[in-house]
Amino acid sequence: MHHFALTEEQRMLRESAVRLFEKTTPKWSDFAEMGWLGLLIDIKRGGIGGTVADAAVLAQAFGHGLVAAPYVTVAGLCAPLLCAAPATETLDGVIAAIAEGTQVVALAAGEAGSHYGLSGHATQAKSLPGGGWHINGAKAIVVDGGQADVFILAASIENERLGLFLIDADMPGISRRTYRTIDRHDACDLKLENVSLPQERLIVEGDLASELLHASVDRANVLLAAEAIGAMEAAMALAAEHIGTREQFGRTLSSYQVLTHRLADMHVRLEHARSMLMRGLAMLEAQPDVRAAAVSATMVHVIEAGEFVCGQAIQLHGGLGMSEESQVGQYYKRLRAIGRTYGDARFHLNRYIAHASADAA
Amino acid sequence: MQFELSPECEAFRREMQAQLRAMVPADMARRTRQRVHPTKDDLKLWNRLLNEKGWAAPHWPQEFGGTGWDPLLVHIFEEECAAADAPFPSYFGLRLVGPLLYTFGSQEHRDRYLPTILSGDIFWCQGFSEPSSGSDLASLRTRAYRDGDEWIVEGGKLWTTEAHFADKMLLLARTNPDVRPQRGGLSMFILDMNAPGVTRRPVITIDEGHSVNEIFFDSVRLPADALLGEEGEGWTYAKFLLAHERITNAHVPRNKRDVRMLRTIASEECDGGQPMVERPDIAEALARLEIDVAALEWSVLRELNQPSGNPAIASGLKILASEIQQRITDLAVDLVGPAGLVFYDEAAIECDDPAGDVADYVPGLAARQLFYRATTIYAGSNEIQRGIIARQAFGY
Ligand SMILES: Cc1cc2nc3c(=O)[nH]c(=O)nc-3n(C[C@H](O)[C@H](O)[C@H](O)COP(=O)(O)OP(=O)(O)OC[C@H]3O[C@@H](n4cnc5c(N)ncnc54)[C@H](O)[C@@H]3O)c2cc1C
Numbered sequence: 001m002h003h004f005a006l007t008e009e010q011r012m013l014r015e016s017a018v019r020l021f022e023k024t025t026p027k028w029s030d031f032a033e034m035g036w037l038g039l040l041i042d043i044k045r046g047g048i049g050g051t052v053a054d055a056a057v058l059a060q061a062f063g064h065g066l067v068a069a070p071y072v073t074v075a076g077l078c079a080p081l082l083c084a085a086p087a088t089e090t091l092d093g094v095i096a097a098i099a100e101g102t103q104v105v106a107l108a109a110g111e112a113g114s115h116y117g118l119s120g121h122a123t124q125a126k127s128l129p130g131g132g133w134h135i136n137g138a139k140a141i142v143v144d145g146g147q148a149d150v151f152i153l154a155a156s157i158e159n160e161r162l163g164l165f166l167i168d169a170d171m172p173g174i175s176r177r178t179y180r181t182i183d184r185h186d187a188c189d190l191k192l193e194n195v196s197l198p199q200e201r202l203i204v205e206g207d208l209a210s211e212l213l214h215a216s217v218d219r220a221n222v223l224l225a226a227e228a229i230g231a232m233e234a235a236m237a238l239a240a241e242h243i244g245t246r247e248q249f250g251r252t253l254s255s256y257q258v259l260t261h262r263l264a265d266m267h268v269r270l271e272h273a274r275s276m277l278m279r280g281l282a283m284l285e286a287q288p289d290v291r292a293a294a295v296s297a298t299m300v301h302v303i304e305a306g307e308f309v310c311g312q313a314i315q316l317h318g319g320l321g322m323s324e325e326s327q328v329g330q331y332y333k334r335l336r337a338i339g340r341t342y343g344d345a346r347f348h349l350n351r352y353i354a355h356a357s358a359d360a361a
Numbered sequence: 362m363q364f365e366l367s368p369e370c371e372a373f374r375r376e377m378q379a380q381l382r383a384m385v386p387a388d389m390a391r392r393t394r395q396r397v398h399p400t401k402d403d404l405k406l407w408n409r410l411l412n413e414k415g416w417a418a419p420h421w422p423q424e425f426g427g428t429g430w431d432p433l434l435v436h437i438f439e440e441e442c443a444a445a446d447a448p449f450p451s452y453f454g455l456r457l458v459g460p461l462l463y464t465f466g467s468q469e470h471r472d473r474y475l476p477t478i479l480s481g482d483i484f485w486c487q488g489f490s491e492p493s494s495g496s497d498l499a500s501l502r503t504r505a506y507r508d509g510d511e512w513i514v515e516g517g518k519l520w521t522t523e524a525h526f527a528d529k530m531l532l533l534a535r536t537n538p539d540v541r542p543q544r545g546g547l548s549m550f551i552l553d554m555n556a557p558g559v560t561r562r563p564v565i566t567i568d569e570g571h572s573v574n575e576i577f578f579d580s581v582r583l584p585a586d587a588l589l590g591e592e593g594e595g596w597t598y599a600k601f602l603l604a605h606e607r608i609t610n611a612h613v614p615r616n617k618r619d620v621r622m623l624r625t626i627a628s629e630e631c632d633g634g635q636p637m638v639e640r641p642d643i644a645e646a647l648a649r650l651e652i653d654v655a656a657l658e659w660s661v662l663r664e665l666n667q668p669s670g671n672p673a674i675a676s677g678l679k680i681l682a683s684e685i686q687q688r689i690t691d692l693a694v695d696l697v698g699p700a701g702l703v704f705y706d707e708a709a710i711e712c713d714d715p716a717g718d719v720a721d722y723v724p725g726l727a728a729r730q731l732f733y734r735a736t737t738i739y740a741g742s743n744e745i746q747r748g749i750i751a752r753q754a755f756g757y
């Protein structure tokens with residue numbers, strides 16, 4: 001039985017987020033204090049043990065509040081990924097540090113030319129005779145990686161199987177180039193030259209690693225969809241308010257039906273996108289093929305709706321929507337960024353097609 | 362109807378292609394590709410280089426400094442300029458003030474200003490829109506009062522493109538509040554941007570670039586001869602310009618270049634080892650854009666060759682062109698994948714080659730996509746254009 005309404009805990013979670021974002025520009029330590037960074041971490045390992053749906057409620061509030069923080073990356077992607085890997089002491093330490101807000105972790109999977117694909121890594125891990133690893137290669141556009149202390153690195157082991165490694169940003173042989181993204185997040189490129197890792201830094205390998213990576217990125221995609229929904233809601237509200245007050249030709253803009261119908265279309269797109277968010281959440285535990293198709297279906301819908309809703313929110317604002325000082329443009333940019341973090345609408349449409357028979361079944 | 366491209370046209374194209382490519386300095390070409398907003402230095406230099414050849418304003422009548430080419434040759438010339446990655450010359454002097462002056466201006470104004478527009482010595486901006494008057498331009502509030510022989514201007518303008526480096530503004534102001542703006546209430550002026558009482562504030566747009574400005578007029582004194590044409594004729598002139606603007610804003614040469622660029626990007630960018638252009642969805646999107654640009658081009662050529670004088674046609678061109686511009690940049694960003702997330706500072710693009718180890722076309726793409734959200738807003742929003750078409754074509 002599906003329950004579409006928020007639980008009592010989720011309502012409280014949302015309210016506490018809205019309250020925090022109204023007050024100030026929140027700090028990372030605030031998120032730790034509220035328990036949000038450990039939301040998807042087991043209680044035994046220092047977290048809260050919440051559900052992905054709980055995290056989605058929070059992500060939506062982040063989107064609505066236009067909070068430029070790597071919340072989804074750290075708490076929604078990396079934390080549950082690490083939790084799902086076979087436990088080691090090193091991993092436990094990193095997981096606890098995420099929950100405490102003392103370490104930021106990012107996923108370094110993409111490479112130049114890999115587009116949004118998650119397999120076929122040119123970065124190589126060589127196993128050393130006495131145990132341990134040597135890593136060589138380069139990673140490109142690691143989203144939210146600018147301030148990361150630790151990376152989950154995808155590399156090819158002996159050119160035959162995927163390995164996920166845990167590397168510290170300050171290890172010898174790693175150089176990082178940090179830059180800004182259009183939505184005021186950060187990203188980085190990494191160069192890895194003969195980076196030596198102890199054996200236990202390989203956290204998972206082979207098919208297991210591949211499935212863990214895909215499942216984790218799918219979860220992150222759905223959480224980004226939730227963030228996008230929050231951003232769309234806010235942008236639409238701003239547009240509605242604007243045309244209700246702005247006058248041209250001696251009438252409020254809301255007296256022009258073309259503009260109110262545009263708002264109506266935005267509303268329709270947003271509501272279907274919201275449904276697809278819920279469907280995506282419901283399918284996260286399905287078998288991999290079904291999950292892949294469902295999550296990509298969600299992303300196609302949400303990304304295209306977001307482009308329309310936030311783009312038209314700018315259009316309804318006229319020139320004002322183009323100003324960097326106005327909020328609608330910031331929502332638009334966040335939407336654009338979400339729509340190319342782990343795939344754009346075209347990528348997800350193709351991915352859906354590749355897995356579609358599974359989803360339709 | 363008869364369609365054949367004369368051999369002379371082809372020879373002209375080859376000639377222009379060779380000359381223009383040799384004329385554009387390599388660093389200027391790169392900036393044109395990568396920057397959303399051209400620098401003043403590039404605009405000035407390019408204007409000067411064209412003027413040395415007598416090509417600064419091919420679309421003007423020959424007696425005022427035009428080339429005497431027919432509209433098709435002008436079109437070919439502009440296409441080759443775009444193909445050579447020359448900056449699109451500063452719009453306001455060459456496209457607005459020039460035609461306005463040779464059509465409605467006094468001999469004295471023509472003599473004084475047309476040569477400096479051709480040479481690129483004097484830059485202009487267009488001071489029409491105000492905070493409360495965008496689509497409803499006629500409601501503008503900036504006042505020009507008579508004071509003896511002179512005028513005093515109070516008020517302000519918003520969204521004034523290139524005002525931060527313009528020397529003069531083409532100002533639309535209210536001169537008679539007692540009659541309807543459209544019936545003699547508005548006049549056009551030439552305003553010196555360095556006059557006491559003029560202040561400029563940059564308005565940064567969502568691409569984080571600076572091209573538009575807010576301007577404040579605090580008792581700015583204009584000499585008697587600042588009035589352009591006749592007092593009370595401001596609305597007539599504004600309508601003349603807006604109709605012009607809609608055709609130029611079809612930007613066929615630039616769209617053709619950009620869509621060619623798309624094909625290059627699609628061939629170079631890979632998705633898992635496969636060139637993007639081989640992906641069926643990309644091939645289709647690309648084909649649709651090429652076809653739509655062809656449609657736009659032929660609509661423009663038709664209008665240039667046989668002007669309909671029908672505002673519904675010009676408005677239709679503006680709608681199609683602005684939507685194409687957005688779709689081109691949307692697709693371009695899709696093609697580069699996650700690299701479309703990266704923010705490149707325009708200031709960095711100005712100084713040196715920011716591309717580093719990414720392809721030359723990457724910097725500036727994301728910013729252009731963002732700035733082009735404005736194409737459906739400026740030069741008369743697409744909603745306003747649709748209203749014009751409904752009225753003109755159907756009487757509704
Ligand atoms: C990048 C940029 C550069 C510009 N450069 C210049 C310049 O150099 N000089 C200059 O003078 N101006 C310039 N403009 C201003 C531009 O002309 C105005 O932004 C435009 O006319 C829209 O006006 P507005 O921004 O006030 O929006 P509004 O008129 O407030 O419109 C807001 C929304 O309402 C819609 N709307 C308004 N009236 C109607 C109606 N009757 N029916 C249906 N829909 C309606 C619009 O389509 C729009 O979607 C520039 C604008 C931009 C964004």
